[in-house]
Amino acid sequence: MTHIKTKQGRRAFIKNSSLAGGGLVLGFSWFNSCKPKVAEALAVEIEMPKEWYEINGYLKIGDNGVVTIMSPNPEIGQNVRTSMPMIVADELEVDWKNVVVEQAALNTNLYSWQVAGGSRSISSSWQNLRMAGATARHMLKEAAAETWQVPVGEVTAVGGILSHEATGKSAGYGEMASAASKLEVPEEIELKEIKDFSIIGTSRKNVDGKKLVTGKPLFGIDVQREGMLIASVVHPPAFGMKLKSYDAESIKQMPGIRDVFTIKLYNDDFKKMAFHFTAFNELIVVVGDSTWQVFQAKKALNVEWENNPEVTDTMTMFGNDMKVTFPAGMENSEDHTAKLKDITSSKIKVARKDGNPEAAFKNAAKIIERSYSCPFLAHNTMEPMNFFAHVTDDHAELLGPTQTPEWMEPAVSEVLGIPLENIDIQMTRQGGGFGRRLYGHFMVEVAAISQRMKAPVKLVYTREDDMTQGIYRPAYYATYRAAFDTDNNLTAFHVRAGGIPESPLFANRFPAGAIDNYLAEDFTVDSNITTGAFRAPRSNFIAGAEQSFLDEIAEEMGKDPIDFRLELLKRAAEDPVGEKESNDYDANRYAGVLELVREKSNWKQAEPGVHRGVSAYFCHQSYVAQVLDIVMENDTPVVHKVTAAIDCGIVVNPDAASNLSEGGVIDGIGHAMYSGLTFKDGMPEQSNFDRYRLIRHKEAPKKIETYFVQSDIDPTGMGEPPFPPIMGALANALYKATGQRHYHQPFIKEKQIIG
Amino acid sequence: MATFSIHINGSTKNIDVDPSTPMLWVLRDHFNLVGTKFGCGIAQCGACTVHLGENAVRSCQLPISAVGEQHITTIEGLSENGDHPVQQAWLEVDVYQCGYCQAGQIMTASALLKKNPNPTEEEIEGAMNGNICRCGTYTRIKKAVKKAAEINQNT
CATH class of the missing domain: 3.10.20.30 (Beta-grasp domain)
Known part of the structure; x- marks a missing residue:
């Protein structure tokens, strides 16, 4: 048994009270024991913080034995509303069919990291959710022991039933819940052995399934309230522009329109957090009785826009100030490409250097050099941005889809002039996140609108608003070089990567640590186009580029691409290059997924007509290797199958995790192959799904198989890791199938190749 | 008005x-x-x-x-108790991730099966191609449509 102390040291018990109707409520709040590590992990992935946070679990036991388990984190499709309560239920020892799951509201006293970001929902709450269940189980046992006057050590708890074998007594959890609620929280409790898990590691269906297939209101956009008004916003048509004037009267008389006005989100002196980021600080608001009437009125509004000057803003990222410059002017995608290609040497920074790469390149018998790029992307969650607010004189209620309720609360408070404690934020199920709902400016907007209208308001973006007022995936560019000696050995590796406005480089990831002479450099280009986190930030480009380039190196050396990677990983494991522990990844776990995918895909015995590409990548503390199979049908490459091997530690809900793997694969193929947001004179050239191409049913692989490494390691990320590597596997398989290498996303623009 | x-x-x-x-x-x-x-x-x-x-x-x-x-x-x-074969199949396959597009997917699939109770893989792909799933559940959608066709035939 793992013993874990519940009170001493790092945790503080904060609440233990009986419910009015009888029952047990437990809430915990304790500091995470590995703060610095968490902060580092975040900083790497989504450029987040330096310090963090509390975490907790929460459950209610009814007197009939039904258990309500609160799911604290935002549900964006990663299935935490099922898998987080599963962890609590397993340690509680309750039958899953007696569990009811409720979405918790934002509560910074009870919970921490109520965030859907960094693939960290499960990993950051793992210990704490287990403890929440185990503590309750222990208290129920104690209550039974006291009632029956037997030693607590002789009481067992299985499937929601407490028993004492010697006396034959037994009772349901519900019968002991009231007594248990009056007990002190134990100083120390036992967690289950991994081998004794009965819910964790078993596939459980989505707790919202029935509601989803019958169309019940679940999402933010479904919120309805008595007297609720509908609002929508009008924003400048181009980045680099702002509002000059508008004619409210031109639409005020239209049917169902209540008011037309402007809102300014933040005052100049408000110190914004990075997640308060917004494309346009001043917006025109149209409020009316129904969505259609508001959308029609918006279209009819007469507005004049003018050019924005250059703006410098300071934003904080978990305590670190970042100065960001937004240049004046209307930007074009063509200029972006030119700027990325022709970066001046003064802007290039060395991020890591091992050995003497300059000499190795100078003395090389052969050098290969390849450049890769990708465009801006819009997140395009299927549910457009929306939120509900009801603001009264001294209180604000907000309800809707957000990935970061806690981080947005101070901004709402600031804009409304209402103290934090009077702001109540609740979360709905969310029609996708992908990072877009980390930036909750729409919460601030709807709060300001409700305050002004003195009424409950639901703000709804049109698809065009959503796509053209985005916080986009940056455009990236990377050039790789490899040096070979006369015996065709790889002697040096160089990557120079940059982006608008951030670099995609992870200097300490593979193949860093596996090559004696290694140089990683990065650069950035300023822009006034708003960008931010998009599923697996930076990895979502650099993985595909790096894995495509490694494929070319292997080919150059005449080696099997898996064998070649395994050789590098062997070096990194046995004799790593660089400072001790400077390499981010565990080379053995990395090799493990490659070996697993090699076995499961039957790599060495591809069937006739099947062209295969492989890729493997580490991010969010997890390891993913994928083999993608293409078959040519009528001269068109068709993705027949993808085999994925994943090491994400203990898998809580295997079928749901497989679903995420399948989604990551399809999402990755889709974005590498088809998607892109381009700009002309500051305006996005795509504003809806007629011109912005997302992958569709026919283009998805026919079959996706996912295999998990059996592991006793605590869970690591799962939402993001399957997404980045597939882009490399796709490019490598396309090369085998067509003879053409693909360097610039979306690949469909390089040549019309896939049907 | x-x-x-x-x-x-x-x-x-x-x-x-x-x-x-x-x-x-x-x-x-x-x-x-x-x-x-x-x-x-x-x-x-x-x-x-x-x-x-x-x-x-x-x-x-x-x-x-x-x-x-x-x-x-x-x-x-679509059904009184949420037990239309397509709804049953969706539950069985546990299709959804975020779930937002799935009502539309289910309505397209149920219309397909009404006209074509036993569609081929290509016919499923053709019928479902107009419904975007941003989370990428297409392989599960296809599996669930096939399963719904089976349920239909067994009842």
Whole structure:
């Protein structure tokens, strides 16, 4: 048994009270024991913080034995509303069919990291959710022991039933819940052995399934309230522009329109957090009785826009100030490409250097050099941005889809002039996140609108608003070089990567640590186009580029691409290059997924007509290797199958995790192959799904198989890791199938190749 | 504004709206049937799919004035107890990730199976191609459509 102390040291018990109707409520709040590590992990992935946070679990036991388990984190499709309560239920020892799951509201006293970001929902709450269940189980046992006057050590708890074998007594959890609620929280409790898990590691269906297939209101956009008004916003048509004037009267008389006005989100002196980021600080608001009437009125509004000057803003990222410059002017995608290609040497920074790469390149018998790029992307969650607010004189209620309720609360408070404690934020199920709902400016907007209208308001973006007022995936560019000696050995590796406005480089990831002479450099280009986190930030480009380039190196050396990677990983494991522990990844776990995918895909015995590409990548503390199979049908490459091997530690809900793997694969193929947001004179050239191409049913692989490494390691990320590597596997398989290498996303623009 | 009498999910509802109002917004804002989803507003994503008679149509491009006497079925009216074979199959396969597009997927799939009870893989792909799933559940959608066809044949 793992013993874990519940009170001493790092945790503080904060609440233990009986419910009015009888029952047990437990809430915990304790500091995470590995703060610095968490902060580092975040900083790497989504450029987040330096310090963090509390975490907790929460459950209610009814007197009939039904258990309500609160799911604290935002549900964006990663299935935490099922898998987080599963962890609590397993340690509680309750039958899953007696569990009811409720979405918790934002509560910074009870919970921490109520965030859907960094693939960290499960990993950051793992210990704490287990403890929440185990503590309750222990208290129920104690209550039974006291009632029956037997030693607590002789009481067992299985499937929601407490028993004492010697006396034959037994009772349901519900019968002991009231007594248990009056007990002190134990100083120390036992967690289950991994081998004794009965819910964790078993596939459980989505707790919202029935509601989803019958169309019940679940999402933010479904919120309805008595007297609720509908609002929508009008924003400048181009980045680099702002509002000059508008004619409210031109639409005020239209049917169902209540008011037309402007809102300014933040005052100049408000110190914004990075997640308060917004494309346009001043917006025109149209409020009316129904969505259609508001959308029609918006279209009819007469507005004049003018050019924005250059703006410098300071934003904080978990305590670190970042100065960001937004240049004046209307930007074009063509200029972006030119700027990325022709970066001046003064802007290039060395991020890591091992050995003497300059000499190795100078003395090389052969050098290969390849450049890769990708465009801006819009997140395009299927549910457009929306939120509900009801603001009264001294209180604000907000309800809707957000990935970061806690981080947005101070901004709402600031804009409304209402103290934090009077702001109540609740979360709905969310029609996708992908990072877009980390930036909750729409919460601030709807709060300001409700305050002004003195009424409950639901703000709804049109698809065009959503796509053209985005916080986009940056455009990236990377050039790789490899040096070979006369015996065709790889002697040096160089990557120079940059982006608008951030670099995609992870200097300490593979193949860093596996090559004696290694140089990683990065650069950035300023822009006034708003960008931010998009599923697996930076990895979502650099993985595909790096894995495509490694494929070319292997080919150059005449080696099997898996064998070649395994050789590098062997070096990194046995004799790593660089400072001790400077390499981010565990080379053995990395090799493990490659070996697993090699076995499961039957790599060495591809069937006739099947062209295969492989890729493997580490991010969010997890390891993913994928083999993608293409078959040519009528001269068109068709993705027949993808085999994925994943090491994400203990898998809580295997079928749901497989679903995420399948989604990551399809999402990755889709974005590498088809998607892109381009700009002309500051305006996005795509504003809806007629011109912005997302992958569709026919283009998805026919079959996706996912295999998990059996592991006793605590869970690591799962939402993001399957997404980045597939882009490399796709490019490598396309090369085998067509003879053409693909360097610039979306690949469909390089040549019309896939049907 | 004009008054319309709409046959929906087995009953008749009266409503006074502008004749150009798309059924999507009549359903969502006026009838409180929010299972039909707004995705794009231009019939490109399929999130708003309903049945008009026996056909799957995009309700965002269906003005209320064009409905007339035809019957509309939404996800809420697909079955009384949420046990239509397609709904059963979706539950069994556990298709969804975020779930937002799935009502539209289910309405498209159920219209397909009504006309073609035993579709081939290609026919499924063709019928479902107009419904975008941003989370990428396409392989599960296909599996669930096949499963629904099986359930149909066994009942």
